[in-house]
Every structure is written in structure tokens, then in C-alpha cells.
Amino acid sequence: MLLIAALILQADVTTWAEYQKSHSLDCVGPFESTIAPEELTLAGKTYRLSGSQLSITSPDQDDEVKFGVMSSIKDYSEETQANLKAFLAWFKQEKVEWLVLNGDVAGDEEEFEDILNLVGETGIPALVSIGNFESRGSYFRVVSAASKKFPTIIDQNLVRVIEADDVTILSMPGYYDRKFLHTGSGCLYKPEDVTKLLDVAEKLPAPKLLVSHGPPKGVGPKSIDVISDGKANVGDPAMTRLIKLGNIAFGIFGHILESSGRGVGADLATPVAQDAWSQKLYINAGNANALPWELLDGTTMVGSASVFHVKGQKAKFKHKILRAGSIELERSVAAVSKNDE
Secondary structure, three states, X not given: OHXXXXXXXXXXXXXXXXXXXXXXXXXXXXXXXXXXXXXXXXXXXXXXXXXXXXXXXXXXXXXXXXXXEOOOOXXXXXXXXXXXXXXXXXXXXXXXXXXXXXXXXXXXXXXXXXXXXXXXXXXXXXXXXXXXXXXXXXHHHHHHHHHHHOOOEEEXXXXXXXXXXXOEEEEEOOEXXXXXXXXXXXXXXXXXXXXXXXXXXXXXXXXXXXXXXXXXXXXXXXXXXXXOOOOOEOXXXXXXXXXHHOOOOEXXXXXXXXHOOOEEOOOOOOEOOOOOOEOOEEEEOOOOOOOOEEOOOOOEEOOEEEEEEXXXXXXXXXXXXXXXXXXXXXXXXXXXXXXXX
């Protein structure tokens, strides 16, 4: 009887708002296309939203696109606000077309809301997904409300595929290891969730870009998933399989903060330098939060972010690391303090 009731409920879902509500506690949204399509305009381009898929209907004439990535923001303290403003100013200079907030946005709902207000006010379409830090209920309440206020905010827990201008974007929300979930109602994705994404990915046009909070399992000490001992690779092996079998050329990840700013190629072992075009590229965008963190090279950062640039069938990246006492950061802190007067 419960199964029949669930099927009836699914059949009654006809609008995006109803779809959101019915999947409010899903951390990994289904691949659904039965709801009525809706037309969206994001930064002057038109898209069609059909359940789990968003598809562009007015592509431009070039073959390139840039993403500004802020991973693991975590709070809205004065120091982190300064980081975010510095990164958003950098993204504006770089002329990014998408913002990426790939998990661990904030644990506190009010701070989460403040972050999405700051991002929404830029007018740049923003891809938001859950990490291992947020609870599913808090995430849904904040993101669903923010997306109504700012239609440019896209919930990648539910919008799993975006056929965008010049690249196809796929999402894997949450994290694979239960030990690292910060709440009992966190988002744990399972190997079968990755398999379902693979089934979808195999049918999508290239180039493909995977966005997730945690990285795939890499190989060796130079990869993007190496922890503080400088040796262990702790990424998800199911994600590695997805990338290889799904022919996913590019990836944006975070979570392993000490590996911030690293990029690797097809073997998930060989480093790719910043500003170097590569046919396969997977990066760790690090930690936008202002908490001091020691990197594997022995230096300490107080926040980092990345720009990921796709052109044709290749990609490159830039990474900005903020250091304590930097002129850029001091100016941003001053601007935040002035706004709070």
C-alpha cells in the first residue's frame, strides 16, 4: 500500500514547486523528467527546466565558459565575508558565467541564508549543492527559499544535469563516507547513486563536467585527495569509476582542504599546472572559509577559491589563496566592517 501511495504521489507532481516539496528531504535527487517544463532566464540566456534537467535554449556563439568556485564556506563571520567579497571581485574580473558552491556552504541556517543573499545579488547563476556539513532539512529550507528570491540560484541536489552553453554539468550531492557527516540527517550518497549517475552520464554530450563536494580517489601524493600525512588518498573510488567509464573530462571538487589548489590530469595522479590547457582536468578548490589551514606544502591559507575555464574540449584553472595579512584581504575586511557600521 505504501508503494502504491508513493507512486500516486509521484504521478501528481506536475510543477517545479511541487517537485521540490515532494523531494525536500532527498539529498540525492532522482533523474526525473515527468513534470511540466518551465522556462527560465539566467543572466540573459534562456533555459528549459524539466525536473532534474536544465537545458539551454539560447546558446551564444563562442565555445568557452568560466566557473567561479567557492567551496567549504561554512560560516558568515566577518573574516569569511571578507574572503567572499574578495573572491567575488576576482570572479567579476575574470568574467565568470557561473558560480559554484559545491557543499559545506554553512551549518547555521541564518548564515546560509546570508551567503546565498550575497551570491544571489551578483546576478550570476549559482550552482549550490550539499556537502558533508549541512543537514538535509536546513539545506532544503534555505536553498528553496533563496531560489524563489533569486531564480539564478540552482539547487544541484535536484537539478542533476545542466546542458549549459559549451559544457554539460553533472552533480553528485553529499559525501560518500558516513563517518564525516556532521549531523545525523546529513547527505550520504551511496555507490548505487553513483551508478545511476553513470547510466545518465554515458548518454550525455561532451565535454562533461562533474561537480561534487568530495573528490574521486586519486593516485599518489600529488593528487587532489591527499590528507595531511602527505600520503593517503581518501577520495571515493566509485567516483573514480564514474569519471573513467562516463568519459567525464572535467571535475570540480573540494573537501580535502590541505590539497587546496591542486589539479590533476586523466590518471588522477599527474599534476596539471595553473593556466595550462588540458584535455582532462580535475581540481580541488579548497576552502573559502577564513579559518587558518596548513597546506601540504607547509604554508598556511586563510581561504581559497578557483576559476575553472572550459574552452572547446580543453580546460584550465586558476587558484587564489589568501594569506593572513594580505593587502587584498585587509581591504576586504575594511569594506565589510564599514558596511556593518
